[in-house]
Amino acid sequence: MATWKPAYLIHGDDHGRIAERRAGLRARAEAESGAGGLEVIEGDESTPENVGLALSAMTFAIGRRFVVVDGAERWRQADVEAHVVPALANLAPDTTVAFFAREDGRAKIPAALPKAVRKAGGDVVEQATVKTRELPRWVQAEAQRLGIELELPAAQVLVAQVGDRQQRLLRELEKLALERGPGAKLIAEDVTDAAADSAEIQVWGLVDALVARDRRTVFRSFLELREQGEAVGRLIPLMARRLREVLAIADRLEAGESPAQVKASAKGSPWALDRRIKEARGTDPEALRKALETLADLELQTRGIGDLSEDTLAIRALGRMAAAH
Template sequence: MAGWHCAYLVHGDDHGRIAERRASLRAKAEAESGVGGLELLEGDASSPEAAAAALNAMTFATGRRFIVVDGVQEWKDKDVTAHLVPALKDPPPETTIAFFGREDGRKKVPAALEKAVKAAGGVVGHEQQRKAKDLPRWAIGEAQRLGIELESSAAQALVAQVGDRQQRLLRELEKLALEHGPGARLGAEEVEAVAAPSAERQVWGFVDALVARNHPAALRAFLDLREQGEALPRLIPLMARRIREVLQIALRLEAGESPAQVKASMKGSPWMVDRRIKEARASDADALRTALEALAALELDTRGQSALDEETSAVRVIARIAA
């Protein structure tokens, strides 16, 4: 395979994307040189001294040699300067070394390593997670790259439904592109229909119906979830969290704030905030407080503090909340 550089450094706080790039490089390396042409340095075996030794080691292998080094966020500048910088100044021919660093707030890849990779003519890739407010715009751009058009409301719905992990968002965009084909223009409804796993969609559909006090829909969704093995300890926190969110908004609206004022002060996608405000306007604070009390009682029932089985207790609570 043509086009290999002598060195790569991939680092940042988007650990999922870094793992994908590592797996991709490894697969391409094994395809070109076989398993014998690939050397892994990870865990205790990963250090600037070990990487330098691997670069300088004599080998009788034919073809390009690959060295993959993990965990470089643990390294120190002084060790990189002492051991690895000299080895990278004159890297051996037909050899590629790739460094991978998964950073967080406390651990960063040494600046000396990035400088050495660049000086050797290598490539440095930064994989940084985007802020939540930037994700809808990013999703629109990725959708265009995949050949589909994502409306603004659809991008906001995608982030609200899938979460802020870019790799999950990208997988969902790829599914949308495959299902709808090139040139498709997608709105929020199309995204909601396929963007999350079916079990997760059912959970949120159940919570939506509960907050909307649609008793038949809520009961039907609950029974479907239980049939597929969904546990009450997972459902109760989801229900309570949504009801608390809507209650806070309802209290602010009752106190005289306008929907625009509420929206301006809330975090999250505008699409999701609009939906919560709509739910709050369709309910009232007393009903929502009653719902939270009922859920607290249901949680106690699931711990064996009721003469009724948890299924019966849940059905009664759903009827009480959605009445």
């Protein structure tokens, strides 16, 4: 059974990580005390006054009582001092309260809240987004926490492949830790071979649709990537790299090489190479070159030139590429 502190405060501007921590704590709390032992205070009900009343109320529940509170970033200092601080000072010994605050801009937790949580014997954890230039060092530290070691170039490669989302980086590190085992030391080549970029995998499907002139799938794949937060500026080089791979194979086949010769010298899994070869045999190398030129133009246009949005420019470019193949 878990050892619980009286109070927790998880705050910061890494909203995704905060959501993960909240979900994890709720799952552990329900596993220990059941749904009846968990109370969630959120939305308009999440006020210092309501929280203070809830923490001070008597309960007839058996076992530990858990109170999860969202929205502490909206509270005022005076209200926290008047209602939450006294409640934390007199918290029942079988109660655990967890405050979650998704900070952004001016929305910050009042200084009285972390002070009161610590005074009650609780933990305060800040989940802050890491600046892009600091991500490789952060990746190294997280890898060490998971029991593996990444050289700095390996950490830089991971950030380049996966992007700057810390949750994604953590998932890739967890996969590497499971695959390689405790104590593994990874260099850049190891990460290049092992770390799969989920966005890149989806881009493969988008490029497959481009080569097949399947406009409907092209647009759907692009919009799905955008909905999950992928930037157009990041998708363009991913698409270009995948198109160049198909073009390189198409050029070799046009020059007289056999598929077996291509497979013998090209990198990648046999399944992926078979697919690239099939695509290359069914397309025109000149059309692929035109598609790459269109991507290069799109990259320039999305740097603030013109009045159209990035999405409009990208959809128009994808439509031309799909028609050109």
